[in-house]
Every structure is written in C-alpha cells, then in structure tokens.
Amino acid sequence: MAINATCESTASPPVNGGASHSLTHGANGSLASALADTGVNELLGELDRDLIGLAPVKTRIREIAALLLVDRLRRERGFSAGGPSLHMCFTGNPGTGKTTVAMRMATILHRLGYIRKGHLVAVTRDDLVGQYIGHTAPKTKEVLKKAMGGVLFIDEAYYLYRPENERDYGQEAIEILLQVMENHRDDLVVILAGYKDRMARFFESNPGMSSRIAHHIDFPDYQADELALIAQRMLDAMHYRFDDEAKIVFDDYLTRRMAQPHFANARSVRNAIDRARLRHAYRLYSHPDAATSDESLTTIAAADLLASRVFADGDTR
Amino acid sequence: MRVTQGTFSFLPELTDEQIKRQIEYCLDKGWAVAIEYTDDPHPRNTFWEMYGAPMFDLRDAAGIIQELAACRKTFPQYYVRVTAFDSTHGVESITLAFIVNRPANEPGFRLVRQEEPGRTVRYTIESYAVAAKPEGARY
Ligand SMILES: Nc1ncnc2c1ncn2[C@@H]1O[C@H](COP(=O)(O)OP(=O)(O)OP(=O)(O)O)[C@@H](O)[C@H]1O
Ligand SMILES: [Mg+2]
Numbered sequence: 001m002a003i004n005a006t007c008e009s010t011a012s013p014p015v016n017g018g019a020s021h022s023l024t025h026g027a028n029g030s031l032a033s034a035l036a037d038t039g040v041n042e043l044l045g046e047l048d049r050d051l052i053g054l055a056p057v058k059t060r061i062r063e064i065a066a067l068l069l070v071d072r073l074r075r076e077r078g079f080s081a082g083g084p085s086l087h088m089c090f091t092g093n094p095g096t097g098k099t100t101v102a103m104r105m106a107t108i109l110h111r112l113g114y115i116r117k118g119h120l121v122a123v124t125r126d127d128l129v130g131q132y133i134g135h136t137a138p139k140t141k142e143v144l145k146k147a148m149g150g151v152l153f154i155d156e157a158y159y160l161y162r163p164e165n166e167r168d169y170g171q172e173a174i175e176i177l178l179q180v181m182e183n184h185r186d187d188l189v190v191i192l193a194g195y196k197d198r199m200a201r202f203f204e205s206n207p208g209m210s211s212r213i214a215h216h217i218d219f220p221d222y223q224a225d226e227l228a229l230i231a232q233r234m235l236d237a238m239h240y241r242f243d244d245e246a247k248i249v250f251d252d253y254l255t256r257r258m259a260q261p262h263f264a265n266a267r268s269v270r271n272a273i274d275r276a277r278l279r280h281a282y283r284l285y286s287h288p289d290a291a292t293s294d295e296s297l298t299t300i301a302a303a304d305l306l307a308s309r310v311f312a313d314g315d316t317r
Numbered sequence: 318m319r320v321t322q323g324t325f326s327f328l329p330e331l332t333d334e335q336i337k338r339q340i341e342y343c344l345d346k347g348w349a350v351a352i353e354y355t356d357d358p359h360p361r362n363t364f365w366e367m368y369g370a371p372m373f374d375l376r377d378a379a380g381i382i383q384e385l386a387a388c389r390k391t392f393p394q395y396y397v398r399v400t401a402f403d404s405t406h407g408v409e410s411i412t413l414a415f416i417v418n419r420p421a422n423e424p425g426f427r428l429v430r431q432e433e434p435g436r437t438v439r440y441t442i443e444s445y446a447v448a449a450k451p452e453g454a455r456y
Contacts, residue, residue, distance in 0.1 A: 117376045145384070149377025187379045
C-alpha cells in the first residue's frame, strides 16, 4: 500500500490557533490587558449591539466571561479550582433569541479557551433518538462525537422524555447525555432550550439533568419598543426602510400582533417584514410604468403593512 | 518482528498525544477519520475490518480518541490503525494511515521460495501467526 504521500507535512501538524492564546503577563498583569488579549470584549460589545434587549441574558454571559477569564489568571498563578461546569438551559417563548444566543455563546466560549473549536451542533429529538431497539445509543454517540470541542444545542429538549410511553427510547438518549455531561465537561458544552413550563416539567422528571446544568437562563419576551428596534435592525441589514407613515403603522401592527395568539416575538417581526417585502414588490410590479428609483426599491410604505390580516382581524373583533 | 506499515512506518510508536495531534491535523484538512483492526497484517491485506463507520463531520479529535480507546479495549491483541479519507474530487482515497495498536507478541513473517522452471524463484511472504491459528485466535 502506498500511503506515504503526506508524511512530510504531517511530521509537525499546526497547532490550532484561536483557543490557545496564552496570557503572558507578570504577576501584576491587569485584568484589562488579559481581556484585551482574548478579544472577548469586542465580542461582548457586538452582542450588546446586535441583540436588542435581553438584559438578563447579557448579564449572565458577561458573568460567565468574567469567571472564565479570572479562572485563567488564577490558573496561571497556580490557584486551580478545576474547570467550571458550563452546561446551560435557555428557556423562553418562541423567537426570543435562544438559538441566536447559543451560536454566539459557542464563539465566546471558544475565545475564552473553554472549548477547543467553537462550533455549534444543533439537534432535536429526531437526531438523538432512534426508532428501533439498539438504534438510539449509536445515534446519540455519533452526535456527541460531532459536537466535541464545541457546543451541543438541543432544541425543545423536553421531547426527549415521553412519560406516556414507558418503553420510549428517549430515556436512553438522556442517560447517555447525563454521562457525557458529567465525564466530558472539557470536551463539550450542552445547551438545552425550550419553553419554560415544559422545561420545568422535564427537569422534575429528570432531576439528574437539572443538577448538571449550572446556568438556567430565562429569555424574557420583548417589549413593543424593543421589537420596533429589532425590526429597524432587520430592515437595515436587508437594505429596506419604512417611510414615516409606515413606522407609525408598524408600531400599531406590533401592538395588535402581540395581543394575538401564536405571537413569536422577533420571529413574528421577521415574518411581518418578509410579508411586507412581498407586498412592496407586488406594488411595484403592478405599476410597471412608474419609474423605479432607488428610493422606491428600498422604501416600504404604510400600505404594504396595512394590507396585513392583522389589521383586518382588529376591525372584526 | 515489529510489523510496520503506513505513513509513519519509519518512526517508533506514536504516543497518545502524538496520535491526537495527527488526528487534529487530519480534521483540519477536512479528511474523514476511521478506525480499522485486523489479525492478518500481511502487507497485501488492504481489507481490515472497520471499527464503526468512518467519522464524517467531526471538528475535534476527542470523539475519535474515545472510539480508539474503545477499539483497543475490545481488540487488545489486534493490529489497529487510524485512516484518513480525503473526499476531494479526483483524490477520493485514503491519504494517511498509521498503526496505533499491536499484539504483545508478533511472530513475524516467513519468506517462502518456490522453484520454477529455468531457475526462476517465486517469493511468498507468509505470516507465522496467520498460518498457525484461525481468525480471531492468532495473537
Ligand atoms: N434580541 C434580538 N435582536 C435582534 N434580532 C433578534 C433578537 N432576538 C431574536 N432575533 C431574531 O429573531 C429570529 C428568531 O430568533 P431565534 O431563532 O434565536 O429564536 P428562538 O428563541 O430560538 O425561537 P424558537 O424557540 O422558536 O426556536 C432570528 O432571526 C433572530 O435573528
Ligand atoms: Mg430556536
């Protein structure tokens, strides 16, 4: 077998960059300079800027960042306490930013050297639990291997546990997870996510899981003004804008939409904007003779919003 | 006789740390790493048994190291190797392989010379262990 092709280049594999900056200060190195070294401040700043609201979430992330940083400084001076456990649970209503924050968390933990790679593997029950006997363990282990060095994000984690079916294979996946969360803390961080009440019930039936999770973070619903800001951000990113009238109409839209069922916070905002884009495009298309200026291509007018069902419903109720 | 083959056949045994660094290197290149074992280490035997499927889409060596530990535990007296598969179009083959486990006692190979007409000699390499015992009981 001729498989010697790469032996020369493999003799000294490159060290992975990113996670391994060392904090080389004297005994008086300041926390500020250590912080600057990791570049985590920019990351936290970005988080503050990009994500509207979420004050309790941001505070907790800052606390975790501080803990990891102080831990590193302590370790360098020989005060070891063992790595902290950083498994987390994100609870909150739909569209409150749980997935978005989990992604950021992976990057932040990587910058701080807590995880080696900084990728996020997002899974749900179907990715972990098999359909037949003996199917679940290999499936779960496969996912765990992929997540090593990064973050395993389990969305709607309570579906893993189905008390109504005592033969459910979900329990098997939970047991493997429990073991890995305890024994492979250095290898991966597990973040569970879901709605608060169902998550609470899940933990009641799986106390082992609850006790392995150091950080239970609750994502509050957004206020109307926060949602308006989020809409502004989304429009900016897509090179659209509301005209003055549309801004006022959109505030009204939010108030009405928030009172309706199935309101999904920032995701509803995104959907509303997507539908407004549709109507905006169709409005332009219906008047092919009108001049298409940059202005008209980028401006969403009040009419594009007022056509929404949300306003129609408001009238009939 | 210490059987050598693969990418680092000219080197002494790699330590676990070195194995891990090599696997990291493979993953950084985007290669899929697999673990294989056999008790028939003849140089012409390209068909080693696969220990699980090749591990695609891994980012970190920890998962592979874990599999390797399990394989060594299950087959302590077998040859075990790590292979890396490069799926790049036009390459699509194993680009690196090295032995990471071997039996405690390796009886080695015998060279068999077969006389042919006209003083031609045919050579065969025959493993003492493989010739002596059936599969699964060789080392
Ligand atoms: N604070 C925020 N600022 C800006 N955009 C946000 C914010 N929170 C969420 N979004 C946007 O809202 C959308 C939905 O967010 P995300 O998918 O993170 O919600 P989720 O909590 O995971 O929802 P679900 O529970 O339904 O999975 C995304 O497009 C995201 O970019
Ligand atoms: Mg989500």
